[in-house]
Amino acid sequence: MTIILLRIEELFIKENMKFIKICFALFLFAQISFAQEKILASTPPMGWMSWNIMSENPNEKDIKEMADAMVSSGMVKAGYQYIFLDDCWQGGRDNKNNIIADPRKFPSGIKALADYLHSKGMKLGIYSDAAPLTCGQYTASLNFEQQDAKTFASWGVDYLKYDYCNAPEDVETAKKRYGTMAQALRKSGRDIVFGICEWGPREPWNWGAQVGGQSWRTTYDIRDKWMDIEGKGGVGIYNVVDKTAGLASFSGPGRWNDGDMLVAGLHGTKGPSSAFNGNGCTKAEYQSQMSLYSMLNSPLYASCDIRKMDDEAKTIFTNIEIIALNQDALGKQAERKIKTDIWDVFVRPLANGDFAVAVLNKSSSTQNAKINFAELGLADKYEIKDLWQHKIIGKNNKWNGEVTAHETKVFRLKKV
Known part of the structure; x- marks a missing residue:
């Protein structure tokens, strides 16, 4: 009987050792896979945003011209890769509920636009909203997250700005809606950077990375001015800097505090940026925004008309020594x-x-x-x-x- 019991104990130990070895191997595989997982937006994204100049009329012709100007001006060489196509590009949904572009604005379709940008070494960002309708009352993505993410991937989209107009004010709903879209993007078959744009009231720096975002706006939309002093509305350059300065612990590779658009070159141009007394800034103020956004690791995206920008704006945008701070591999916010x-x-x-x-x-x-x-x-x-x-x-x-x-x-x- 003793011999039989010893034999059973020996077999039990051997089988458990096999089980332990298997578990250890799986653990190592998981650790290696995690280490090798690609970090999206390992440095802050850089590019140009359509909203301030094109507002409700983004279109294929002007976007292509802007891309060409970014190449010829040296901006692409300096690191500005993205064209961010903001709101109002949508044309509704087709009979299979696939989101489509407005055929008048984009007669060749979004995939053709993405292909054009990719051929120039650039990337395409697109826009949607975590509600039925966007800020401009165009088709958005609530309850169509997986379908839209697959559509964006099939078009060759590289970035999604996800807004929060027409959505509930509470934090938990925001986390759920952003998390749902982030998961859909991960399953889309394409690496798509995810920018959370709920403007700061729900403090997305506390949860943005956890739900799958690579960046999050820290304030409401910036205007073409230095500062909102009296609280009458419209965020200025220093308002953004002052807010973002306190959020250094939340910033790092793949998780950035987003200060919204660079306003250099606008000079009070009529449009969204001129609201709330956005009448333009001095050269020193425009230069300060570029400097401080680079120190604070904000994504850098110009918003003036690159086709017509003056030498002052070009000099500000293409200062490669300042850009090097923003794109530094350590990714530690000032x-x-x-x-x-x-x-x-x-x-x-x-x-x-x-x-x-x-x-x-x-x-x-x-x-x-x-x-x-x-x-x-x-x-x-x-x-x-x-x-x-x-x-x-x-x-x-x-x-x-x-x-x-x-x-x-x-x-x-x-x-x-």
Whole structure:
């Protein structure tokens, strides 16, 4: 009897060891698969958005012309890959409930447009809404998430901006609706970046990545102005910066705080961006938006008419040294180290060991800045490069200089 019991115990141990080995192998496979899973939007998306210029009339001809201008202007070479086709492109649904484009606006269809962009090394973003109708009262995707996601994939779409007009105000419904579309995109057979656009009231930075988003808007739509001071409506550049500055812990590869469109080059152009006294900004203010959005890892998408943009806007959009901060592989959003009535000072570490420092003068007049890097947590001596002057301006552990009204100085610090 003892021999029989020992034999049973031996077999039991052997079988359990096999089971343990199988479980361990499955665990390793799962870990390797997870590690190899592609991170969508490993750096913030860059491109051009149709809304401010085309509003309710996006169309095939103008979109193609805009893509051509992005190539010829050097924007694509600088990293702007996407054309983001915003609201009002839709033409309803066909007899099988497939969403379709307005045949008058897009006579060749969306797939042909995507193919055109892809041939130029670009990508197509498209728009829908987590409700029956969009903000412009066009066909949206609620209860058609899987069908629409498959349609977008079949067209060659690379990004979906998912708005939240005509939807309930509570957080749980938003999480459910965004999660449903994110899952549909994952099952569509194509990598499609998912941008959550509920404008910030439900604090999507707390849950956006969990439900499957790669970015989330932090505020309502930006207007062509520096700041909304009196709370009369219309978010300005600094309103967005001030809000996003407190959200650094939520930002990283594949999960970005989205500050909405770049407004450089608009100069008060009539349209959505001119609402709520959006009468245009100074060169320093437009430049500051580019600088601070790059420091804060916001997606960068221009919104002026690229076909007609002036040299000022082109210079702002194509500053490759500023763009390099936004696209840095480490993906760590800058932290605001100083905030006073006059100054905001931001610091971010970079993948190669350098640091970027941005100094914003929030006042309406020129101010003299005295920045001691040690007070920012940077204790060494550094080679200081001014990224708007494109030159090394010294080797030191501090910087003193003038900053004009609403100007942002941006320095790249290399340890010496």
